[in-house]
Amino acid sequence: MVPCSIHDTVRRHAFLLVRHPAFLGAVIGILAALSQSLLISAGGPEAYGFCVACHTRDLVNGVTNILAGSSLALAPISKNAVLPVMSVVGVLIGAYVSARVNREHAVKKGSFRDYLLYFLGGFLVLILAMVFGGCPYRAALRTGYGDIIALLFIVAMALGVVAGTVFMLKRAEREEA
Amino acid sequence: MATGVLPMEIAVYAVPAVTLLLGILIGYLAQRSGFCSIGGFRDYFLFRHTRILSGYLALIVFSFLGYLLFWTLTPAAMEHFFWALTSGPFIPVPGAPAGLGPAAYILLAVIPGFLVGFICVLLGGCPIRQAVMTSEGNIRAAFFLLGMAVASPVFAAFVSGWIVLLMKSLGLGA
Known part of the structure; x- marks a missing residue:
């Protein structure tokens, strides 16, 4: 029984580790630095290893440029490479595989109003993130790289989350009354 | 111009491949863990739960450690680390x-x-x-x-x- 229980302990800890958000935070942080160390010769900017908003912009604008011959702005690394950064495609594939393997895939539909709100939300969030130069993830990478402006973004974002939460609580109270 | 481990001619092909693999790993782990930057701050504010917030804080700390590590290994790829000191606050x-x-x-x-x-x-x-x-x-x-x-x-x-x-x-x- 003893070797078996050691084996089980290791497996249980590995299982807990993979399911802990802090493990993923550490993985993204280290691999973003590795990615810059490998790829920076293709072009900047720095602290660009992982970003959902910027990499979506690079993917859409880069593919549009290739297909339509346009010249929409994108990061130098995506402009110089044969294809733009593919992180967002990867996230979609990885999460899909995980949801399928772990039987957590379920189609959830919403109303037309939901779709419109989410579309507008996504539209605004991309614009706002690009005005700053990154989504919450690149803000974290930039902070780790030593950018104080990015730290201000994170503080403001935390305040925005608090304001949004208070707004939702107030709205819920009104609907109950 | 910063230079990485891979020379320019190889890096231009490696960019989509490396970022795709990185994305797949991140997507898989994100689905398993419920990782979310916004959700972390929300849960901490509402319930004082720190589980999801720990992911975002770990990202900030480990990106610093990661950049520090690769700055010592490949300084030419991390030209402006630590940014506030090399480029201004x-x-x-x-x-x-x-x-x-x-x-x-x-x-x-x-x-x-x-x-x-x-x-x-x-x-x-x-x-x-x-x-x-x-x-x-x-x-x-x-x-x-x-x-x-x-x-x-x-x-x-x-x-x-x-x-x-x-x-x-x-x-x-x-």
């Missing part, structure tokens, strides 16, 4: 519209930061969470991604220029 890492002054960049960090936090918490998650929910079969989150995709050329063609004009007209140019 109120200059941002490139990515935002170029050619503005420090006051403009502070405004362009604080106002969008607040609004991103506000909008994302109402919609139940930050961009990565929306991507993961899309892969789990959530159609609403798929519309969020569609909105991001449509906004990409709009930002590049119009908004970026408007922001620069607005900031310069306020006297906040470089």
